[in-house]
Amino acid sequence: MSPNENTRSLEAGIERDFSDKMSYGSYLALDDLLSAQHPVSRPEHHDEMLFIIQHQTSELWLKLVLHELRAVRTRLAADDLRSAMKGIARIKHIQRSLTEQWSVLATLTPSEYSEFRDDLGASSGFQSYQYRAVEFLLGNKNAAMISVFAADPAASSLLSGLLEQTSIYDEFIRYLSRRGYAVAPELLTRDVTQAHVYDESLLAVYKHVYENPAGNWDVYEACEELVDLEDNFQLWRFRHLKTVERTIGMKRGTGGSSGAGFLRRALELTFFPELYAVRTEIGR
Ligand code: HEM
Numbered sequence: 001m002s003p004n005e006n007t008r009s010l011e012a013g014i015e016r017d018f019s020d021k022m023s024y025g026s027y028l029a030l031d032d033l034l035s036a037q038h039p040v041s042r043p044e045h046h047d048e049m050l051f052i053i054q055h056q057t058s059e060l061w062l063k064l065v066l067h068e069l070r071a072v073r074t075r076l077a078a079d080d081l082r083s084a085m086k087g088i089a090r091i092k093h094i095q096r097s098l099t100e101q102w103s104v105l106a107t108l109t110p111s112e113y114s115e116f117r118d119d120l121g122a123s124s125g126f127q128s129y130q131y132r133a134v135e136f137l138l139g140n141k142n143a144a145m146i147s148v149f150a151a152d153p154a155a156s157s158l159l160s161g162l163l164e165q166t167s168i169y170d171e172f173i174r175y176l177s178r179r180g181y182a183v184a185p186e187l188l189t190r191d192v193t194q195a196h197v198y199d200e201s202l203l204a205v206y207k208h209v210y211e212n213p214a215g216n217w218d219v220y221e222a223c224e225e226l227v228d229l230e231d232n233f234q235l236w237r238f239r240h241l242k243t244v245e246r247t248i249g250m251k252r253g254t255g256g257s258s259g260a261g262f263l264r265r266a267l268e269l270t271f272f273p274e275l276y277a278v279r280t281e282i283g284r
Pocket residue numbers: 054055058059105108113123124125126127128131240243244247248252253254255256257258259260262263266
């Protein structure tokens with residue numbers, strides 16, 4: 001390469017013939033992926049592409065979060081705490097990326113959004129079955145949420161399946177019990193289709209763990225990983241709320257809810273209540 005042409009020449013060994021070989025594009029199904037953006041505004045509004053891609057990339061990451069959460073659940077059920085924590089570490093990075101991504105959508109002004117919002121009809125992120133699946137896997141079960149997917153049999157059966165199965169918190173609690181921690185027996189046989197609700201016996205278990213980290217190191221660490229997971233989930237919810245406030249103010253949502261007020265109430269939900277309650281018990 002001549003240094004003053006500012007051009008990199010191809011090396012002789014670089015593959016060029018993909019007529020009978022797998023290429024980058026074919027491996028990643030880029031034809032499908034990159035032809036899946038269909039703005040509905042007419043004439044097409046420039047900023048609708050941002051709106052679509054922000055959602056599609058979020059859904060792709062949610063797909064990976066679900067994949068990893070299922071693996072975490074299986075690893076906990078198999079008493080493999082260390083590899084479960086490896087999965088949680090990855091999920092935490094994905095969550096950070098999802099939360100950071102709100103800053104891109106925050107560049108959408110209310111003036112821009114209002115030019116194509118009506119074209120979205122009744123569609124809304126409330127109808128994200130992957131988001132609901134993540135909530136179910138973390139333990140915030142809510143059968144009523146499935147009614148939104150009556151017209152989508154695949155989404156309904158995914159969510160009904162997860163509703164019936166244990167959450168990662170159920171599996172963590174069962175793991176603690178197998179390890180000899182004094183978990184109330186009712187917790188082990190609870191109706192897993194219901195949201196996990198605060199349990200005193202777990203508070204006592206965590207109090208013991210947090211007061212004696214040295215003797216409970218792996219469980220102590222695992223508890224902090226779960227708190228990180230919930231913390232990150234709430235940060236995503238908070239950024240969603242703040243983006244909604246700056247984009248549509250106090251308008252009702254396209255999905256039919258009151259809007260920001262409804263989203264604010266989600267900040268009151270908790271996946272692992274005892275892991276927060278234990279903070280009050282530690283020290284003076
Ligand atoms: C300008 C951008 C956005 C606005 C104005 C907005 C607004 C809203 C509103 C008002 C709701 C309440 C349900 C309703 O009545 O529609 C909602 C729910 C929801 N949105 Fe968005 N949203 C935006 C972007 C996003 C993005 C990028 C995602 C990513 C996937 C998302 C995911 C969700 C989810 C999962 C819910 C359900 C939350 C829950 O059940 O607590 N939203 N959104």
